[in-house]
Amino acid sequence: MIEVKDLTVRFGGVTPLDHVTVEFAEGTNGLIGPNGAGKTTFFNVLSGFVRPQNGDVTAFGENLLAMAHFRRARWGLRRTFQTEQAIEELTIFDNVLMVLEHSSRDGASSREEQVLNAISFVGLTSSPYARVGTLGAAERRLVEIARAVVGKPRVVLLDEPAAGLPDEETQRMGGVIQKIPQEIGATVILVDHDMSLVSACCAKTAVLDFGKLIAAGDTSEVLRSDQVKRAYLGADAEVAAA
């Protein structure tokens, strides 16, 4: 359970997040909105890259904003980025190991086993010891997901994980994302523009527009709401934010 209360971020005259109050339940949550709505800024606040002017974020009863950014991975927060960030020079194995060794909380099973489990969880078919530089776009995206799920994370933030992928790869990605809450035990927040992916993966969805929360609830209802349609169809700010 992630509780966001009155979260506000301002960059000069721009307010990417404007008094946002929202809750994300266990399972997979969607976070959608037109470009510039504040979705990535919200992820950046959770990651600690952006310091909010106001507001609290409580995750599983702990104040997330009080933690140093690089310690949040150890606490159990993971994320992917809009532009894929798998490390080309390293192997798939080393990519995943890199995250595990810097964020591992328990030494229950061996690191090698945890890494290989994460790789097989996302269904990568290439050898774990292939260099990421030799992989295609879809596989690199899966490497990122493997990095996000290794070592029992509590919260996984996925920022457009299927951006630029063809439909069948997006479906495959959706299948992996859907498994995360149950098999990994993490709460997922998924940002994407692909509504079919969001509705396939997420029971609940929140909608941001111009930094304000305009809708939150069951995904199907949210996607049907007029306000959300208006926001996506590019109505002007007053109408959308009303």
Place this chain on the structure above:
Amino acid sequence: MSAAGATTSRSVRRVWLPRLDAGDRLRAVIIAVLLAFIVIAFPQLLSGYWVTVFTSVTIYAVVALGLGILMGRTGLVSLGQIALLALASWVGARLFFATGLPFPIVLLGSGLITMVLGTLVGLPALRLSGLYLALITLMLAGAITVVLTATNFPNGGGGFLGHVETDRGAAAVRRPAIAHGDTAYLRYTVIVAAILFLIALIHVRAKPGRAWAAIRQSEPAALAGGVNVTLYKMWAFALASFLTGVAGGLLAADSGQLFITTFPTSDSITLLAVVLMGGIYSLWGAVVAGLLMQFLPALLNNWGVNADWLTIIFGIGVMQVLLTAPQGLVYQFPRDMAKLGRRALGLVGRVRQPARERAG
């Protein structure tokens, strides 16, 4: 995680581990043979002049290795490595004159002191990157050169600076008892360099190497993966400075008497050029860089060609490498040789391929 995943992973691991071990073992054997040749037979083949040249090659290969760790692995640009080498030589010479400690201990001390100084120099790196970091390190290099011009290098004098102006009191930095002669000292230098390369290899293959790769890829992504970016950047500076520090100690005992003219600030830029040409992502690239920086000028001198031509040659060389093989000569040369071999074999009755195929 799923039980099915665990079973697959075990079978994968069984397949993988021996394969990597075999590759590593083969590589280790090749390197050991090469090293044995360089240590035992190679110095015997060289005349006096070339022995000193190859001692310099070895020392500058270690300096290039340090820059490779910073730039190639971590993505931190430094244009101050030669000034740091000068500083390290000063520290090394001072330690040699001030203490009667065994040679290896003095080398270690020189490495550790330079490590502290170099890490301090690297502090701006925590806030700066790219061009600004390059500029700051270049300025610091200039500053170090100015100070060392004023203080000169220790030559057996008294006081903190340990420098005497007159030739009468001046002494040379001593060499290890087992390596007084030039040939023996070349062997000694190669062995020390091999140890330093091994230290670098261990770092690159382990947790720090993966953290550096993550930082080079993207700092936000590294932070999101839990990497303490500040710590690992400092670590990269510390390791690079340690390597340069030991190289400085070796250089001090190599030349005996040091002069600031050995360390022009422009050499730091030349170093960057040769490291780029050699191959910034590879430890072998550092060896090539050492050859380019010290062997090539000596060769030109030997042929009676002005070594200033190298500035132009290196300029063209850097452009060539960046355009056709960003990974450097260590990748380009074997690749092109293989290509040449294939072409030579397939030449008969074949239409000639375009001279420059796109890099694979």
